[in-house]
Structures are given as C-alpha cells and as structure tokens.
Amino acid sequence: MLRDWLKEADYTVVFTGAGMSTESGLPDFRSANRGLWKQKDPSQLASTEALNHNVEEFIAFYRERVLGVKEYGPHKGHEILAKWEKAGLIQSVITQNVDGFHQLAGSERVAELHGTLQKLHCETCGREYNSEKYVEDTFYCECGGVLRPSIVLFGESLPVDAFEFALQETEKADLFIVLGSSLTVTPANQFPILAKESGARLVIVNQDDTPLDRHADLVIQDRKIGELLLELDGEI
C-alpha cells in the first residue's frame, strides 16, 4: 500500500526522528530500555540550565554525542531518501535529528528542526565552528566564550527558517511519512497533525506506539526503517 501511495502522491514529505539513525549505530532517546533518556536526565544535560550552571558535564555529554556522529554515518535508508528526492519521488525531509546524516547522504531539501551537532557556536560572540573542535578537545572560543553545539536545547525556541520551511512543506504535502519518532516532543509533533488537517495521507513507521497512531492512515510497527526503505526502493 505504501509503495502505491508513494507513486500516486504529488507532494511527499518525510518526517524523521532518532529511529531513522539507530541503524547507523546512534541510540535514540525513548526506546524501551535502550533510549538515551532512559539512562540520563535530559533536563540536567540537554538544557540551557546545564550549559549555564553545569558546563563541564554539558560539554562532556555533547562531546560524546559529537564523537558519535563523527564515528557513524548515514545508512542505506538515508541514501534511499536522498535518491528519491533526486528522482522527484519525495520533495523534502523534515528532521528532528541533529546528526546531519540526511545531508551527508545527499538530501538537499532538509529542515533541521532541532539544529545540528555538525556545528558549534560561541555562546558569547556567536562565532560558528565545525564540531571537530569538540573532537580536538577545544571547548572555548577565541573570545573566551563557551562553544556549544548548534542544536536546540530544552527551553530554547526552534530555528525560524527551519520551522517556516517545515510549515510550508507540510501544508503542500498530500503524503506525509513519519520515520522513527515517538512524536512526543512539541512543537515538532504538530507537523503530522497539520499534514493530516491539510488533507495529506499520514503514514507512521515506528517500532513503538505513538500518540498520533490513531490519526494515521497507515501504521507500520513490525519493520525496521532501513529494511522497509530498501524493500520499497526495490519495488519502485
């Protein structure tokens, strides 16, 4: 059914979460027992509070995550989405992920709602750096300010450009496919609902239940995303 919907649709938008990158080797956040937030408290780490009052632990936590995105990379599923964009089968990707794997795989029309771990910026002067600095154990800007990943921390607002782009794409979609998200974090989890309200078919591919499953036209829980994309690519 999903294969036919993909072929029939005029404007397909793919919405990804951490489940898109687990097959690359990166942990997601909320999978039963193995998610990152099952082991650590996000509010103690992924927050402006931690950045301002617990900077050593903040840097240690994010250095580990930067090392992860430098060690691992996009898998076949990311590459298939990039190929489908070039072929005109999908029109864009809206991602909550900060690993940059969609762009590394070749996707061009990508809205990074939560920013990226591939870049750092100075908390004081705003200067931008490649996150390699964290790999090289450099955590402070020439101006003396703290270097932090260019991601959205809990308590911060989403980047306006990415949000606007995601909004435009969602409103144009007649097929909206969620890949690997628990759909529990606002405002990102509003996009699938907005797509549905704009008349799109909503597909949710996720190994756990999500609070939006009841709104979906199709829910696929028994397949890993990478395997499913590979199979679909072979049929299209």
Ligand code: APR
């Ligand atoms: N195939 C299908 N589903 C998968 C796979 C896979 N290979 N691997 C994991 N999943 C599913 C899990 O069942 C889980 O429900 O992906 C979902 C990932 O959900 P979360 O870990 O909550 O990740 P996400 O929805 O992206 O989190 C949103 O929360 O902490 C913040 O900013 C962070 O962007 C993140 C946001």
